[in-house]
Each structure stands twice: as C-alpha cells, then as structure tokens.
Amino acid sequence: MKKFLSLVLAGCMALSLAACGSSSSSTANSTSTVDGSASTGTGTTAAIKIGGIGPLTGTAATYGQAVRNGAEIAIAEINAKGGMQYEFEFQDDEGDAEKAVNAYNNLKDWGMQALMGTVTSTPCIAVAADAVEDNMFLLTPSGSAEDCIANPNAFRMCFSDPEQGELSAEYIAENGLATKIAIIYDSSDVYSTGIHDAFVTKAAEVGLEVVCDEQFTSDSNKDFSAQVSKAQSSGAELLFLPIYYNEASLILTRMDAVGYDPIVFGCDGMDGLVTVENFDTSLAEGVMLMTPFTAAATDDMTVAFVTAYEEAYGEAPNQFAADAYDAIYAIDAAITAAGVTADMDYSAICDALMTSMTEIELDGLTGKAITWDASGAPTKTPAVYVIENGIYVAA
Amino acid sequence: MNLKNLGRTARRNLVTYSMVIAAYIIIQVLAAMDLLSNSLSGQLIPICAYVIMAVSLNLTVGVLGELSLGHAGFMSVGAFSSAFFSVAVGDALPTPVTLVLAFAIGMIAAGVFGVLIGIPVLRLQGDYLAIVTLAFGEIIKNLLNAFYIGVDSTGFHVSMKDATALKMDETGRIIIKGAQGITGVNRMSTFTIGFVLVVLTLIIVLNLIKSRTGRAIMSIRDNRIAAESVGINVTKYKLIAFTVSAALAGLAGSLYAHSLATVVAKKFDYNTSILILVFVVVGGMGNIRGSVIAAAVLTVLPELLRSFADYRMLVYAIVLILMMLFKQSPQIKNFCRGIGERLRLGSLFHRRKAENSSSGKEG
Numbered sequence: 001m002k003k004f005l006s007l008v009l010a011g012c013m014a015l016s017l018a019a020c021g022s023s024s025s026s027t028a029n030s031t032s033t034v035d036g037s038a039s040t041g042t043g044t045t046a047a048i049k050i051g052g053i054g055p056l057t058g059t060a061a062t063y064g065q066a067v068r069n070g071a072e073i074a075i076a077e078i079n080a081k082g083g084m085q086y087e088f089e090f091q092d093d094e095g096d097a098e099k100a101v102n103a104y105n106n107l108k109d110w111g112m113q114a115l116m117g118t119v120t121s122t123p124c125i126a127v128a129a130d131a132v133e134d135n136m137f138l139l140t141p142s143g144s145a146e147d148c149i150a151n152p153n154a155f156r157m158c159f160s161d162p163e164q165g166e167l168s169a170e171y172i173a174e175n176g177l178a179t180k181i182a183i184i185y186d187s188s189d190v191y192s193t194g195i196h197d198a199f200v201t202k203a204a205e206v207g208l209e210v211v212c213d214e215q216f217t218s219d220s221n222k223d224f225s226a227q228v229s230k231a232q233s234s235g236a237e238l239l240f241l242p243i244y245y246n247e248a249s250l251i252l253t254r255m256d257a258v259g260y261d262p263i264v265f266g267c268d269g270m271d272g273l274v275t276v277e278n279f280d281t282s283l284a285e286g287v288m289l290m291t292p293f294t295a296a297a298t299d300d301m302t303v304a305f306v307t308a309y310e311e312a313y314g315e316a317p318n319q320f321a322a323d324a325y326d327a328i329y330a331i332d333a334a335i336t337a338a339g340v341t342a343d344m345d346y347s348a349i350c351d352a353l354m355t356s357m358t359e360i361e362l363d364g365l366t367g368k369a370i371t372w373d374a375s376g377a378p379t380k381t382p383a384v385y386v387i388e389n390g391i392y393v394a395a
Numbered sequence: 396m397n398l399k400n401l402g403r404t405a406r407r408n409l410v411t412y413s414m415v416i417a418a419y420i421i422i423q424v425l426a427a428m429d430l431l432s433n434s435l436s437g438q439l440i441p442i443c444a445y446v447i448m449a450v451s452l453n454l455t456v457g458v459l460g461e462l463s464l465g466h467a468g469f470m471s472v473g474a475f476s477s478a479f480f481s482v483a484v485g486d487a488l489p490t491p492v493t494l495v496l497a498f499a500i501g502m503i504a505a506g507v508f509g510v511l512i513g514i515p516v517l518r519l520q521g522d523y524l525a526i527v528t529l530a531f532g533e534i535i536k537n538l539l540n541a542f543y544i545g546v547d548s549t550g551f552h553v554s555m556k557d558a559t560a561l562k563m564d565e566t567g568r569i570i571i572k573g574a575q576g577i578t579g580v581n582r583m584s585t586f587t588i589g590f591v592l593v594v595l596t597l598i599i600v601l602n603l604i605k606s607r608t609g610r611a612i613m614s615i616r617d618n619r620i621a622a623e624s625v626g627i628n629v630t631k632y633k634l635i636a637f638t639v640s641a642a643l644a645g646l647a648g649s650l651y652a653h654s655l656a657t658v659v660a661k662k663f664d665y666n667t668s669i670l671i672l673v674f675v676v677v678g679g680m681g682n683i684r685g686s687v688i689a690a691a692v693l694t695v696l697p698e699l700l701r702s703f704a705d706y707r708m709l710v711y712a713i714v715l716i717l718m719m720l721f722k723q724s725p726q727i728k729n730f731c732r733g734i735g736e737r738l739r740l741g742s743l744f745h746r747r748k749a750e751n752s753s754s755g756k757e758g
Binding site: 056057091092096097098099101102103104105106108109121122125126128129130145147187188189190193194196197200201217219 | 438
C-alpha cells in the first residue's frame, strides 16, 4: 500500500515538473486559449502580442481580475472587427514588485510587443524601470502613483492620485459645496495619502478650510468613532473621504449612529458603496463621488460594455475593468495611427507609439475625447455623481 | 590538498562552496551563449538574496535552535537603510563606492537592530520567543510604513504624519514616502555581486559553525542547562548568533533593494518571514547546503508554474507538501543514500560507510 502511494505521488510530482519544465509548450497552450476566447475574426494575419500584468491572487486580486476581464473584452471586440489582430496574455504579480518583474520577464519570453500594465502602483514602478531599459511601450490602466509614468515610454489611463485630490478640491470650491472641510483618510495606503496630500495643498489655494484632518491605518480600520466625533465637533460642512468603499460604509454607519449629517464627498475608491453587504444602503443616499466610470451610466457604450462583461463574467464591471478596456482601445488607436505591424520588434513599436499616443484622441468609457501629452498623463474630465435611490445620478 | 585528510565537516563545506561556484559558472556560460530566458535571468538577484536570507535564518533556527518569525523585519531594515543611503547620496560618489557603503550600512543597521531586539527577546525561549520575533517584525514594518523623510538645502526633515508636514523648501525631495516607500533606487545589484555576497555569507556562517563560538551555540541548542553548567555564557552566544543572522539578513535586504526600482515596507511582512522559514525547513534545519538549494528551487518554482495560470499557487503548495513528504520518507532516504554511496570513490566510500554505521546520521 505504502509503495503504491509513493508511486502515485512520484507520478504526480514527475507530471507537475514535466509540465512546468517545458516552457515553450506551455506558452503555446496559453496563447491558444487566448486565441480561442478572444479572436473570432480572421486568424490568418499575424497578431501583435500585448502583455498584461496585475494581481490575480492576494489582497488586490479583484483589481487584477477586473483589468484582465476588461482587456479581454476589448481584445475580442477589436479582433472581431477583422482589422489589426491582437493576442493578449495576462500574468499574475500578486501585487508585489519582485513578482511583477518576474511576470514582465516571463511575458518577454512569450514575445510581448507592448505592455498594458501593471495594475497597481508599486509593481508598476518596478516594471517601469525594466521597461525603459528595454524600450518597451507601457500603458498602465490604473497605476495611479506619479512615479509610474516618470519615463518617456510610460503612459497612463486613469487619473493620478494627486490629480483626483486637486480636482476634488476644485470641484468643491467651484460649486460652493462647503468651505469647512473634514477629512478622514487611510495613512497606510498610497492611494489615499496621495489624494489627501494633494487635496490639502489645493484646498488652501482655492479658499477651503480643512478644519479636521483625521487618519487611520489598515490595521485600525474597523472602529471610526473617534474620527467621526472629531469631525462632528469641528463643525465641518463637508466630509471628504479619499478612501475605499468598505471603510466608507463603516464611517457612514457610525455617522448615522451619532446623528452627524454633512455632505459626504469621495473619489473613485467609493465606487461600490451601494453593493457592500450588511450595509444599510439608505445611508449612502446623497453621497457624492467623483469617478471617471460607473456601471450605472446609460450611454450606449457603457451599456454595451456592461452587458458584455456581465454575460462573460457574471458580475458588473468596476472602474478597473473600464480603464483596461479603454487602455486596449488606446493602444489599438495608437498602433493604427502609427502604422505598426506585427513583425516589428518591441523597441521599434515603442518608438512609434511614443509619438502616436500624443496624437490620438479616444472616446472611451472613462471619458470623452481623452488625449495624452508627452508626460504620459491623460487629459479627461471627471464626472461627479450623487447616489439617489441606490443609483448614481450625474450631479 | 588531499581530500582524505580533510575532516568530515570540511569536506561537506567544500561541496557546498563548489556547488555554488559551479552554479554561478553554469549560469554565466549559459548567459554568454544567450541560452538564458529573460524569466530566469531576472530572478537571479532575488534568488541570491533569498539564499542569503535562508542561510542566515538557518543560523538562528537550525544552529541556535530558536524559532524566529520576524526575519523579514531585519531584511527590511537593511533594505531601507541601504536604499536610503544610496538615494540620498545620488551621483555624488562613484557607483562602486556607493554600493559598498550602502551594503555595509544595510548590514550594520540590521545588526544593530538585531542586538536591540535580541537583548529583550533572547531572555525568552521556544514559543514565546517565536511570537515576540513575529511581533517585532510587524513593528518594524509598521514603523517604516509611517516614516516620511525628505532632504533639502537645510538638511534632513523627518515626519511621522504626512509629506506636507515635512515643511521643506523648494529644493526638497522626499526620500522615504510612508507607505509608498523609497522609489528611484539605483539598480546597482548584479548577479555577480549577489554571488559574491552568497559566498561571503557561506564563509561567515560555515566558519562560525565550525569555530569554538559555533560549538558553544550548538551546545545551547542541544542542552541549555548542560551548556550553562560547563560555564558557557548562554545570553552572549545566543546574542552573537542572533546578531550575525540579523546582519546577514540586512545584507540580503540591501542586495534585494538595489535590484528593484522601488522598496516598500509591505513586502517584508509576516508572509516573507514565513517564506524564508519554509526554505530553511525544506532544506533541513541546520543544513546550510540544504537552505541554499531550497531557497533557489522554491524561488524559481512559482515562476515555472506560471503555465498553470489560476491554479499556480495551488500547485505550488501541493509540490511543497510532496517535497516535505518525500524528504521524510525512509524509502527515499535510503534510495538517495544508496545512490550517494555508489557515486563515491574507493577509500572515501569505505571511510564514509564506517562513519555512517557508527553515527547513523546523514548530513
């Protein structure tokens, strides 16, 4: 019996080693699955290989999966049109810089010609350092830290964190929502501190007064009674929450308990608030959030995307999926404009795309008439929504 | 030099050194012939860093016999202090000088932390010590997460609140940015530097084990009371092992930090500490060569498993379990021993056989 067991185990091990040892056959496999799901059009013309990197496992897995799904939908749509054909391969980085560089090198072995990634900021900065050495074109859908696009070959699809903070402060001042502001933010989170720092600086310029500036960390994000009561006693008319929706739901619950009812203003991290489980969604009524994309929008493009996404993956897309979808279309537009062909190597493609990215104009899910300048940052107008009866209404 | 005249330990150490050097030469030849995939060549420096981590942790866990769950904390101290130095210096010094100084600073800083943490912690034993090291690892991570340090014309500015609280003038640049860590690190590390550091680590650790100090440390592991009764200063030797281990972890951290463009405290969390411990356990407690092999294999393995896509980490876990089962299986042990003996030559074979039958322990 024991002998049999060890034989079986040995067999398993040999199989798994054999499967991972032959990297050439494995890439062929993954390519064909992508072909099967993505390209429904003419398969005869050579395809340009676009790589994607993001967290498919770990704490940030939802973002990576959304980006992969969004990008796959865009690739399938573009391939179905029958023009330029693309192959797409997405690799896991676990939200870690070292693994992201590994994933990048792995994609290079696969033959990647342009990179749509990475999803989160820290890995993106690490990969960008390799990409600029190789001269590989990089368009990050959602790496919002400033350093992600420090190099000339790197472009970004989403707003940067500081931009969101500045735009929020400007919007609040221009529309006269309030003059006394309270802020609660996550000091252990890059996204949250990025928005917070820029907001505070901009607020002083546009005449807003920050009367209460409270923080929490990812280790203390369950009880917000101290922060809420400080915000309440400071007499702030508007509470700015540059944080993710989970913590926001707890803050709103606490505010309801102590009867504090200022205007609540959030950024794109708040998208998802009405879907939080065990959260009284009536508390979200009147919450304002500035986000470039919402699945509740009713324009044709969003409706088509949301329908396709729900059909394929059984859930509503979030902003990351929309960013990835737009990013693929942006790469396609730049490739078409530059006349790039599949037989060019990645360095030549990068040179061509660096110029053409600044010349294209994209009507996407996350904004109309999006343009890029040489810095790699997009120019688009953010939209502000108010939650009314559980759905987003343009403010 | 006659192999027969060398002691058993020396012979074993020689095999370890030759194995590492051979691996280096093979990789260099493959690289020269352009046969190395991008994927593997990108992993070489992390592999060196993890090998150093595993060997240094083995000093605490295998040789000293105390379970440490916060080893990544020392790695982060080394990574942050050395990266801070090299970023602050910038181009002011020639690269090799910056490199040597940065690595020395990383090593010393982690060593100092090792002493500071070791003094209270090493009074504890067993599970208590393990839990306290775990806590210290987390404390280091959270402290680094909260620090903002910038430099401008008036000098350094430190804050624990946020970047604007640094109040720097217009020449200021932020070096450590809280949770965002350090960005723009000069990627000076190369595989050759990593290899040199691995050999250096092996020399330090293997010689320490072989020395009088090493025997004292092992005697504490084997029987603390007996060691004390023959006049061994338990606290002193524990502290020596712990500090050397921490300093080497700092060295690994320096190497690691200079291989990526960015260092964040989040990377050096509990999971990384456990990962290093897994290397040590799979390689065998107290078995330095095993740590080297295990660290290298288990770092490459997740990358080789990329073809499994979504099931990658699941397969990784299964392979890990199988490895442990196989390592423990008596049949496999006998099988390996049989092969080893068949490969051995003439007189060496006889001598080894005699040793085996007398000690009954495989090294």
